Amino acid sequence: MSTAMTADSFTRLTRRQLAWCAAQAIPDGSYVNLGIGVPTLCANVMPADREIVLHSENGVLGFGPAPAAGAEDCDLINASKEYITMRPGGAFFMHTDAFVMIRGGHIDLALLGAFEVSGTGDLANWTTGDRRFPPGVGGAMDLAVGAKAIWVLTEHTTKKGEPKIVDTCKYPLTAAGVVRKIFTDLAEIDVSPDGLVVRAMVEGLTQEALQAMTQPPIRLADDCRVMAAPAG
Amino acid sequence: MPIDKIVPTLEAAVAGIGDGMTIMISGFGFAGVPNDLIEAVLKLGAKDLTVISNNAGTGTEGLAALMGSGRVRRIICSYPRSKGSDKFDARYAAGEIELELVPQGTLSERMRAAAAGIGAFYCPTGVGTELAAGKEVRTIEGRDYVLEMPLRADVALVQAQKADRWGNLTYSKSARNFGPVMAMAADLTIVQAKEIVPLDAMDPETIMTQSIFVDRVVHVDNDREWDI
Numbered sequence: 176m177s178t179a180m181t182a183d184s185f186t187r188l189t190r191r192q193l194a195w196c197a198a199q200a201i202p203d204g205s206y207v208n209l210g211i212g213v214p215t216l217c218a219n220v221m222p223a224d225r226e227i228v229l230h231s232e233n234g235v236l237g238f239g240p241a242p243a244a245g246a247e248d249c250d251l252i253n254a255s256k257e258y259i260t261m262r263p264g265g266a267f268f269m270h271t272d273a274f275v276m277i278r279g280g281h282i283d284l285a286l287l288g289a290f291e292v293s294g295t296g297d298l299a300n301w302t303t304g305d306r307r308f309p310p311g312v313g314g315a316m317d318l319a320v321g322a323k324a325i326w327v328l329t330e331h332t333t334k335k336g337e338p339k340i341v342d343t344c345k346y347p348l349t350a351a352g353v354v355r356k357i358f359t360d361l362a363e364i365d366v367s368p369d370g371l372v373v374r375a376m377v378e379g380l381t382q383e384a385l386q387a388m389t390q391p392p393i394r395l396a397d398d399c400r401v402m403a404a405p406a407g
Numbered sequence: 408m409p410i411d412k413i414v415p416t417l418e419a420a421v422a423g424i425g426d427g428m429t430i431m432i433s434g435f436g437f438a439g440v441p442n443d444l445i446e447a448v449l450k451l452g453a454k455d456l457t458v459i460s461n462n463a464g465t466g467t468e469g470l471a472a473l474m475g476s477g478r479v480r481r482i483i484c485s486y487p488r489s490k491g492s493d494k495f496d497a498r499y500a501a502g503e504i505e506l507e508l509v510p511q512g513t514l515s516e517r518m519r520a521a522a523a524g525i526g527a528f529y530c531p532t533g534v535g536t537e538l539a540a541g542k543e544v545r546t547i548e549g550r551d552y553v554l555e556m557p558l559r560a561d562v563a564l565v566q567a568q569k570a571d572r573w574g575n576l577t578y579s580k581s582a583r584n585f586g587p588v589m590a591m592a593a594d595l596t597i598v599q600a601k602e603i604v605p606l607d608a609m610d611p612e613t614i615m616t617q618s619i620f621v622d623r624v625v626h627v628d629n630d631r632e633w634d635i
Contacts, residue, residue: 232511233435233581249437250582256436256489267580269587269615270435270461271519274512278532301508302537309463309499310508311486312538317512320531347537 185379187331187360192404195220196375197286197328197358201227205283206276208232208318212288213328215255228264230282232314234273237265254313277314278321285322287315289329289354291344294391296354296366298327299346312349319350331359332388340364340371341390361385363402370394375402412574413603413624417447420597420625424453424562431518431563431589432460432470436489437635439582441566441599442469443627448564454478459518459560461511461585465491466634479504483558485511508538513555515588521557522591522620530555563593567616570600574621575614583615590620599627 188196194216201207201217203225209215210232218229219240229238231253238253239262247258276282291299298319302310319325329339340357357364362376362385371393376385378401386393414420421444424430430448434440449472456479463482464470473479475494482504487495498504509517510532520528529552533539543554565586567576576598578586590596603626 231581233438233584235581248580250439250580252436252438252581256438261580267578267583269583270511270515270585271588274515278512278516278530307496307500309488309492309496309506311488312508312510313486314511316510316533316536316538320534321512349536351535 185377188377188402188404189407191216191220191407193328193358193360195404196363196402197326198222201284203227206230206281208277208282208285208322209254210285210287210315210318211255211313214286214288215253215257217286218253218259230276232273232277234268234270235265237262274314274317277317280321280323282322284324284326285318286326286328287318289327289339290346291339291341292327292354292357293341293344294371296352297344298325298349298354299344300349302347304346315349319353324355325353326356326358327354328358331361338388338390361388364393372396373399375400377402411572412621413572413626417443417625420444420623421447421451424448424451426453427455428453428561429457429459431560431593432458433565433584433586433589435461435581435584439566439578439584439586440469440635441564442633442635444564444597444599445469445473449473449476455480457481457483459483459558461485461514462489463487463492463495464635465489467494468633469635471495471635474498474504477503481505481507483507483509485509485514510538514558515585517555517558518588518592521559522588525557527554527556529553558592560593561595563589563596565590565596565598567598567600569602569604569609570598570624571604571606571609573606573618574598574624575609575618576600576616576621577609577613578615587616590616596621597623599625601628
């Protein structure tokens with residue numbers, strides 16, 4: 176095991192870079208919900224050559240990046256309560272309709288944050304059970320049952336350095352077996368019926384080092400790429 | 408006789424809200440929250456309240472002030488935890504406020520069910536999770552659903568953009584959020600509107616909440632910067 180601090184040989188992506196990597200993987204023409212946390216950052220780094228319609232649970236379809244300083248509108252925010260802008264073709268609607276879109280199977284893809292993801296795609300992202308930190312489910316459970324696909328965007332490890340991709344989630348589940356893809360600050364990983372497959376990882380990271388930070392077994396795709404994003 | 412739901416003051420708008428009532432409060436984050444009406448309820452002194460709102464407030468005013476006041480016994484919401492939700496967090500940690508956590512889409516659909524006279528509905532959200540514990544599960548065409556109950560309120564406090572004297576409403580952008588469904592799901596719907604317009608000023612095609620759902624309208628157009 177070469178876990179002995181290979182930490183110096185690779186650099187973790189920033190949250191914005193992580194969002195950029197996920198955004199570049201979204202298919203052209205998709206309707207995509209962005210959840211709280213890293214996912215809402217994707218709106219600022221979407222590929223310019225694709226028409227992708229972003230959905231927010233609070234009644235917005237077709238939104239764009241954050242406004243320029245001074246142009247914020249307090250009536251126009253995303254799920255993370257950050258200011259956004261509208262793109263041509265965008266629309267507003269009430270909450271019930273936002274969840275008709277979500278629960279009714281009209282959303283192609285939802286990008287969510289996570290406390291933990293299991294090797295079989297179980298998702299835990301609403302409570303740690305610690306009374307000092309009240310739980311918050313928001314639209315996560317609705318998205319988990321309603322969106323056609325779920326990708327998770329998260330740091331690879333906790334602040335204490337423990338794996339967030341685990342054999343079995345210790346926190347209560349949001350939904351079982353729903354996550355198809357995981358983007359972390361170290362790697363892009365598919366949750367396949369045969370286990371976790373690494374599609375890309377940051378430069379200088381080895382399979383052994385990534386495995387040491389990941390509980391379930393991982394294997395590298397034959398065409399495993401270097402995961403890189405513009406600086407920032 | 409002309410119908411006129413416009414009341415002159417915030418005090419008149421919240422008159423009659425009493426102890427033990429269930430109150431829906433519109434808004435998502437800081438967008439669309441009827442802060443002035445909430446403050447009026449605080450001044451009124453009603454206690455032992457149940458609040459239904461997506462969040463539990465941040466900062467020191469508006470919903471957060473209500474949560475910190477000790478007058479709320481119970482909150483039904485989807486996402487109380489936010490940066491700055493200290494008022495709620497402290498009451499919750501101390502066991503002084505009861506929390507019913509409801510998935511956001513289930514929350515709004517339960518309101519819609521109450522508004523529409525639906526007795527209950529089967530919903531796929533949350534099946535097999537702690538939030539569905541104890542609820543009836545039924546398999547329909549191979550998929551599991553949990554039985555969810557309607558959610559009504561004695562009062563809804565709603566923030567709107569435009570209102571006329573009948574109570575027809577429009578909203579602004581994502582500040583619409585829970586406003587229309589809450590207005591439909593409460594016995595008494597009280598609206599604070601930024602603009603009051605003549606009865607024929609709104610195009611019937613653009614009205615978002617129809618006057619039948621609204622009981623009182625108060626004009627609130629101030630530049631106050633709330634700590635929320």
